[in-house]
Amino acid sequence: MEKIGQDQMLSQFKERYTGLINENQQLAEKIKQNEVQALKLQGAIEALEYYNPPEETPESPPEIPADDVTDESPGLTD
Secondary structure (H helix, E strand, C coil): CCCHHHHHHHHHHHHHHHHHHHHHHHHHHHHHHHHHHHHHHHHHHHHHHHHHHCCCCCCCCCCCHHHHCCCCCCCCCC
């Protein structure tokens, strides 16, 4: 078991505390920067989607062209 004095322990705790506070400030600044970038990208995405909307998929099944219909198709009578 290692014994250290209270003065040394206090000094170590203060150093760690200061380090954590500084790290939190740096991370908070990075979060702000990321939020600004995300908002810019969101705006760009919305603008591009507005000017070039994605093609909508039909809700009904596609129709089969008459050329693809054969005699074996169910429900066809001559």
